[in-house]
Amino acid sequence: MAMEQNNNTSQPHKAMLFALAFLLSLNHASSMYTVYNPIKPRHSRLLKSAVQRETPTSQLSELWAPLEDHGWKPFVESTKPTALPEKSEGYIQVFLDGGLNQQRMGICDAVAVAKILNATLVIPYLEVNPVWRDSSSFSDIFDVDHFIDVLKDDISIVKELPDEYSWSTREYYSIAIRETRIKAAPVHASAHWYLENVLPVLQSYGIAAISPFSHRLSYDNLPMDIQYLRCKVNFQALVFVPHIRTLGDALINRLRYPQQADGEMSPNYIREVTGAGASNAGKFVVLHLRFDKDMAAHSACDFGGGKAEKLALAKYRQVMWQGRVVNSQFTDEELRGQGRCPMTPEEIGLLLAALGFDNSTRVYLASHKVF
Ligand SMILES: *[C@@H]1O[C@H](CO)[C@@H](O)[C@H](O)[C@H]1NC(C)=O
Ligand SMILES: *[C@@H]1O[C@H](CO)[C@@H](O)[C@H](O)[C@H]1NC(C)=O
Numbered sequence: 001m002a003m004e005q006n007n008n009t010s011q012p013h014k015a016m017l018f019a020l021a022f023l024l025s026l027n028h029a030s031s032m033y034t035v036y037n038p039i040k041p042r043h044s045r046l047l048k049s050a051v052q053r054e055t056p057t058s059q060l061s062e063l064w065a066p067l068e069d070h071g072w073k074p075f076v077e078s079t080k081p082t083a084l085p086e087k088s089e090g091y092i093q094v095f096l097d098g099g100l101n102q103q104r105m106g107i108c109d110a111v112a113v114a115k116i117l118n119a120t121l122v123i124p125y126l127e128v129n130p131v132w133r134d135s136s137s138f139s140d141i142f143d144v145d146h147f148i149d150v151l152k153d154d155i156s157i158v159k160e161l162p163d164e165y166s167w168s169t170r171e172y173y174s175i176a177i178r179e180t181r182i183k184a185a186p187v188h189a190s191a192h193w194y195l196e197n198v199l200p201v202l203q204s205y206g207i208a209a210i211s212p213f214s215h216r217l218s219y220d221n222l223p224m225d226i227q228y229l230r231c232k233v234n235f236q237a238l239v240f241v242p243h244i245r246t247l248g249d250a251l252i253n254r255l256r257y258p259q260q261a262d263g264e265m266s267p268n269y270i271r272e273v274t275g276a277g278a279s280n281a282g283k284f285v286v287l288h289l290r291f292d293k294d295m296a297a298h299s300a301c302d303f304g305g306g307k308a309e310k311l312a313l314a315k316y317r318q319v320m321w322q323g324r325v326v327n328s329q330f331t332d333e334e335l336r337g338q339g340r341c342p343m344t345p346e347e348i349g350l351l352l353a354a355l356g357f358d359n360s361t362r363v364y365l366a367s368h369k370v371f
Contacts, residue, residue: 040304041346042303042304042344042346043346043347043350046350047346047349047350050349050350050353050354051353051359053353053358054358055356055357055358059356060356062356063355063356063357064283074231074235075227075228075231082115082153082154082225082228082229083153084153084154084155084156085118087118088118088119088120088156089117089118089119089199089202089203090119090120090202090203090205090206090207090208091119091120091121091122091158091161091165091168091202091206091207091208092110092113092114092117092119092120092121092122092198092202092207092208092210093122093125093161093168093207093208093209093210094106094110094113094122094124094125094209094210094211094213095124095125095127095170095173095209095210095211095212095213096110096124096125096126096127096213096214097127097129097212097214098129098214099129099131099132100132100134100141102214102215103124103126103214104234104238105214105215105234106124106213106214106215107124107138107142107233107238108230108233108234108238109213109216109217109230110124110213111151111154111155111229111230111233111237112217112222112226112229112230112233113194113198113210113217114155114156114157115154115155115225115226115229116191116194116195116226117194117195117198117199117202119155119202119208120155120156120157120158121155121156121157121158122157122158122159122160122161123138123139123144123147123157123158123159123160124138125137125138125170126138126141130320131292131294131320131368132368139159139241140241141240141241141244142238142239142240142241143239143240143241143242144159146237146239147237147238147239150232150236150237151229151232151233151237154229154232155229161207165206165207168180168207168209173209173211178209179201179205180201180205180207180208180209181208181209181210181211182197182198182201182208182209182210182211183211183212185197185198185210185212185213185216186216187215187216188215188216188217188218188219189216189217189218190218190221190222191217191218191221191222191223191226194217198210251364255284255362255364256282256283256284257282258362283361283362284361284362284363284364285352285357285361285362285363285364286363286364286366287348287352287363287364287365287366288366288367289345289348289365289366289367289370290342290367290368291342291343291344291345291348291367291370291371292367292368292369292370292371293312293313293316293369293371294316294320295342295371296313296342296371297313297316297317297320297321297325298317298321298325298327299327299335299340299341299342300313300317300325300327300328300330300332300335301327301332301335301336301340301341301342302332303341303344303371327340345370
């Protein structure tokens with residue numbers, strides 16, 4: 001099972017994020033409502049019956065059964081590597097914003113764009129996101145040598161620009177308009193767009209810096225070898241540095257075998273998870289509870305926190321999203337009707353209970369600050 005990345009503003013390194021995960025069983029979920037107290041459950045009747053609900057045994061065994069593959073198979077295994085171009089057209093630099101997931105997709109796209117252009121890729125630069133405030137670089141998170149090695153037959157990658165291009169830095173682009181910066185890449189641009197608009201810059205200057213770059217390459221209508229390469233980046237080339245993997249393995253181990261935990265877990269907790277839940281031994285739920293202030297504000301929904309909540313979210317929308325919240329034109333009722341409101345912890349709890357997870361379920365909660 002994949003680990004979710006976790007984020008935290010007070011810790012600058014993503015490497016530390018896993019350490020902040022905490023384990024809880026569902027019956028402890030109520031302790032999460034601490035922002036504007038007292039917050040009352042919004043669905044008390046449902047909540048009450050969810051807590052009392054006993055899942056039929058048949059549903060329980062289904063719950064943990066692996067999903068059918070429906071004929072899907074890994075793409076990477078069914079294709080062969082592409083070839084390196086005879087000569088590089090120049091250097092491609094990208095500056096990636098967004099959270100770690102978007103940055104990860106951006107890295108896959110950057111490799112694909114370098115391939116489309118026969119260019120040499122500079123290890124992508126990860127911007128510091130205003131929400132997560134994480135200053136980790138690519139090499140703090142991903143194994144750079146592995147990345148370069150896995151892709152060595154597909155594209156050329158350099159860790160740093162050679163001296164003659166060392167002027168091409170993020171600072172250089174942030175203070176003035178520069179001819180080597182590609183600023184207007186449309187969202188989901190085609191391969192053709194890159195050949196028309198970026199290749200000439202590479203050919204004139206030997207370098208092109210693309211920023212913004214998140215979501216700037218189409219998912220559709222790309223040559224198969226480019227799609228293949230994206231998969232290869234995501235599933236083979238990008239691996240975490242050893243100390244993140246070690247920490248991740250330790251967490252998974254604790255989730256699977258809480259009995260063997262090294263004393264940090266309370267005896268109470270262990271009793272809970274090993275008692276009723278013996279049939280799900282070794283199983284756990286991974287939950288990315290993306291109910292942070294920025295999400296709540298961006299949704300423009302109402303979460304029942306009254307005037308204090310309304311004011312706080314309106315202020316956040318004004319300062320952080322600066323009028324870019326199109327949903328503000330709709331009422332909460334309209335948004336909810338369209339299913340456009342992020343689920344609250346309470347609603348997630350109800351959903352898990354409805355699926356059949358009971359109070360013996362171990363949950364790995366990946367979360368920032370719950371709003
Ligand atoms: C878990 O739920 C069962 C009923 O399904 C209940 O008897 C038990 O007390 C609950 N355990 C905790 C720790 O809440
Ligand atoms: C890239 O290299 C390949 C093989 O050398 C060549 O067929 C293709 O036309 C090149 N594309 C560009 C954009 O230079």
